[in-house]
Amino acid sequence: MSSRRSHILPNGLAALAALVALAPLPVWCQYPGQVTKSGKDAPELRAVAVLEWTGEESHPKASRIVPVCVYDGGELQDGGIYLARPQPLALTSQVEYELQHNGKPLGLFDIKGAGQQLGSWVGYGAWKPLPIPKPKPSMDEVARSRIVDEGSDLPVLHRKHHADEGSAAGSSASAPASSGQPASDPDRPTLHKKDSGGSGANAGSGSQGAGTGTASSPAPASDSDKPTLHKRDSGDSADAGSAPSSDPDRPVLKMTRKKQPEEVAHADSLPDFTDPDRPKLKRGKSSGDGADVLPTLMGLPPEMQQAVAVSDAKSHPEHPWSFDWANPDDEAKMKSALEEIARDALGLTPPPASAPKKSARKNARLAPPVEPLPPAPLLDEQFRVFELAYGSGATLVLTARSDGALNQQKFVTLIAQPDLYGNVLVLLKYVADGARLDETPRMRLIDAVDAMADNRGELLFELRGATQRQFALYRVLRGQAEKLFVTGGGEFAGAGRE
Numbered sequence: 001m002s003s004r005r006s007h008i009l010p011n012g013l014a015a016l017a018a019l020v021a022l023a024p025l026p027v028w029c030q031y032p033g034q035v036t037k038s039g040k041d042a043p044e045l046r047a048v049a050v051l052e053w054t055g056e057e058s059h060p061k062a063s064r065i066v067p068v069c070v071y072d073g074g075e076l077q078d079g080g081i082y083l084a085r086p087q088p089l090a091l092t093s094q095v096e097y098e099l100q101h102n103g104k105p106l107g108l109f110d111i112k113g114a115g116q117q118l119g120s121w122v123g124y125g126a127w128k129p130l131p132i133p134k135p136k137p138s139m140d141e142v143a144r145s146r147i148v149d150e151g152s153d154l155p156v157l158h159r160k161h162h163a164d165e166g167s168a169a170g171s172s173a174s175a176p177a178s179s180g181q182p183a184s185d186p187d188r189p190t191l192h193k194k195d196s197g198g199s200g201a202n203a204g205s206g207s208q209g210a211g212t213g214t215a216s217s218p219a220p221a222s223d224s225d226k227p228t229l230h231k232r233d234s235g236d237s238a239d240a241g242s243a244p245s246s247d248p249d250r251p252v253l254k255m256t257r258k259k260q261p262e263e264v265a266h267a268d269s270l271p272d273f274t275d276p277d278r279p280k281l282k283r284g285k286s287s288g289d290g291a292d293v294l295p296t297l298m299g300l301p302p303e304m305q306q307a308v309a310v311s312d313a314k315s316h317p318e319h320p321w322s323f324d325w326a327n328p329d330d331e332a333k334m335k336s337a338l339e340e341i342a343r344d345a346l347g348l349t350p351p352p353a354s355a356p357k358k359s360a361r362k363n364a365r366l367a368p369p370v371e372p373l374p375p376a377p378l379l380d381e382q383f384r385v386f387e388l389a390y391g392s393g394a395t396l397v398l399t400a401r402s403d404g405a406l407n408q409q410k411f412v413t414l415i416a417q418p419d420l421y422g423n424v425l426v427l428l429k430y431v432a433d434g435a436r437l438d439e440t441p442r443m444r445l446i447d448a449v450d451a452m453a454d455n456r457g458e459l460l461f462e463l464r465g466a467t468q469r470q471f472a473l474y475r476v477l478r479g480q481a482e483k484l485f486v487t488g489g490g491e492f493a494g495a496g497r498e
Contacts, residue, residue, distance in 0.1 A: 022081040024455040046071040091123040097309035103320040323387040348376035382498040388457040409434035413443040441465035
């Protein structure tokens with residue numbers, strides 16, 4: 001099973017560890033000989049947030065991250081105010097979150113800044129792809145790397161060996177040890193420094209250099225055709241681009257200098273401005289430390305997408321929340337049953353047809369049978385099935401709304417499980433009215449998340465009202481769906497629940 005990695009900022013961990021270590025000091029000082037707790041007893045922090053963005057996942061147009069909660073090892077704390085100095089710990093710069101869908105990682109989000117929107121803290125940063133793990137070498141590759149086959153037919157690159165290299169290598173006077181070519185190679189070109197007292201013609205003369213024994217002409221006297229490079233004498237030609245006088249037919253390249261047109265500009269005299277507060281525009285790079293973040297996401301646009309984000313100081317094994325049905329037909333059966341319950345809660349189920357009177361039964365026989373009306377559509381329907389713990393069975397969640405204007409709409413959220421007889425057992429039915437969203441907000445499912453690192457998933461919902469919103473965690477256990485945590489004080493804790 002693969003492991004996922006996500007990181008709370010080490011500075012935040014250090015700050016929390018310092019607070020935990022310093023808080024009991026006045027009590028410990030009353031008892032001499034008390035041993036202080038070590039750093040390993042510091043609580044392990046785990047932050048849960050919601051990433052909101054518009055556009056594509058890999059290239060969002062605008063994004064923000066909203067903190068939900070921080071688990072400090074004992075209980076869940078409000079992520080929007082936990083250790084705020086002034087921004088909360090969950091939004092400290094360089095905190096890295098792992099984005100998840102159904103328990104599987106999607107990518108990483110690094111926080112680079114934080115701010116407030118409508119009185120709540122939000123973070124901004126950059127979306128990064130997951131690091132690609134380096135593939136492990138196979139057993140065959142490891143075995144091949146350890147075996148050295150001398151008789152292999154694979155091509156091998158070697159340095160060329162000359163026929164006389166063995167004899168030349170033995171003579172220290174003929175060639176140095178570091179030289180790859182033998183000194184006796186007559187075709188090997190050499191570089192010579194021109195004698196300052198001679199000309200270009202006599203510099204290549206071997207008889208004069210050999211007779212005097214000077215060091216400026218190391219070329220042998222017997223090789224007159226050997227190419228040599230000479231330093232050009234500054235007195236040979238006055239023009240730097242001209243060829244030497246010994247070769248009159250040598251082509252010469254000269255740079256032509258075109259006369260640049262004169263720049264003509266007109267300026268009108270302006271009166272002197274003595275305002276010292278007048279702003280000035282300066283060219284150059286900004287000296288500010290602005291973070292490279294995406295544009296701010298304002299409001300709640302209809303195309304906004306949401307995903308769970310988790311940041312932890314330790315690595316945990318990947319735990320997907322998907323449920324595998326033994327019979328695929330059971331999922332369709334459960335969904336159909338929940339849709340009927342949702343239509344009934346939204347008032348979309350038509351009343352049953354009344355039985356015809358006895359006097360009209362004879363005429364009713366002649367009339368064609370009336371076909372039942374199709375079921376009313378459920379808008380924004382979302383149906384998810386989770387396995388919130390290993391071997392816990394299926395947990396069904398359905399959310400939908402009715403059609404019409406906002407003040408005429410109704411919203412429903414159902415949490416259910418199959419019973420022993422294969423029927424739907426509703427654990428929570430939540431209905432909200434569009435005309436009173438501030439009293440009974442809409443309950444929107446985001447995803448399942450392990451908020452307390454105990455390998456048990458909780459259902460994360462957004463409680464969206466007309467002018468405010470909150471986030472809530474629900475735990476499904478022992479046939480009940482109980483509210484575990486609500487951000488911002490829990491004004492919407494029990495509203496709309498049936």
